[in-house]
Amino acid sequence: MKDMQLLHQGKVYKGQVSYEGSDLMEVSCTEPSSFTGGESVICFDFQKRVQMRVLQVSKSKLILVPADSEIFNIEARPDAVLDDMYRDENLAFPSFKLNTYGTLIDDFRTMAVRFCRISRLGFGFEINDFSVKMNHVYDTMIMCDEETIHPKVVVRYAHIQEKTIRYGAEIYSISAKDLNKLRFYIVTQQLMAQ
Structure with missing residues (x-):
C-alpha cells in the first residue's frame, strides 16, 4: 500500500491507498467519519497532488473520484x-x-x-x-x-x-x-x- 496524505478543511489526515485507478481511488485513513459525500479533498504525496471528491465513506476507508467527474x-x-x-x-x-x-x-x-x-x-x-x-x-x-x-x-x-x-x-x-x-x-x- 502507498502512503498518501489528505488535506480536508484545513486538516491533514494520513492514509494508505489500497486501490488507485484513473476514475477511482480507495484510501484507508484515520478518522474517515470526518468526511462526507461530495466534499473536496486534496490527495498528495511526494510525487503528485490531486484534487478529488468523496464518493463514499465507510468505517475505515474512503472512496474518492476526480473532482471534475461527470x-x-x-x-x-x-x-x-x-x-x-x-x-x-x-x-x-x-x-x-x-x-x-x-x-x-x-x-x-x-x-x-x-x-x-x-x-x-x-x-x-x-x-x-x-x-x-x-x-x-x-x-x-x-x-x-x-x-x-x-x-x-x-x-x-x-x-x-x-x-x-x-x-x-x-x-x-x-x-x-x-x-x-x-x-x-x-x-x-x-x-x-x-
Whole structure:
C-alpha cells in the first residue's frame, strides 16, 4: 500500500491507498467519519497532488473520484428549463451505461422498466408501453445492487425503437442519501464494464 496524505478543511489526515485507478481511488485513513459525500479533498504525496471528491465513506476507508467527474453533474433540477438542451442536437453530455430494473409509479399503477442510461440530463429507460405520460412527475424505484433508490422523475421525450420505446426523464427530486448511492452505483458499474 502507498502512503498518501489528505488535506480536508484545513486538516491533514494520513492514509494508505489500497486501490488507485484513473476514475477511482480507495484510501484507508484515520478518522474517515470526518468526511462526507461530495466534499473536496486534496490527495498528495511526494510525487503528485490531486484534487478529488468523496464518493463514499465507510468505517475505515474512503472512496474518492476526480473532482471534475461527470457524476457530480447528475442531480435534481426541478426548476431548471432543460427543454433547450433536449432539443439542441449539437449539445452532447457524457452519459453512463446502466442495466438495472425499477418501476415508475403513478397513483395506483406501477410499470416495470429497464433503466439503460444516465447523464446530467437524467435517466434513459425502456418499456413496451405507450401509456407513459409526457411532462408528468413519476415516483420511481430503481435497484442499485442490493439497495433501492426512490427519485421522482419527469418524462420529457420518447423514441420508438425497433423492439421497445426509449424514454428520457429528468430527475425532479432525489434525496442526498439516494444521490450518493446512485453515484457510487454508477462508478462501480463503469469499473465492472472495463
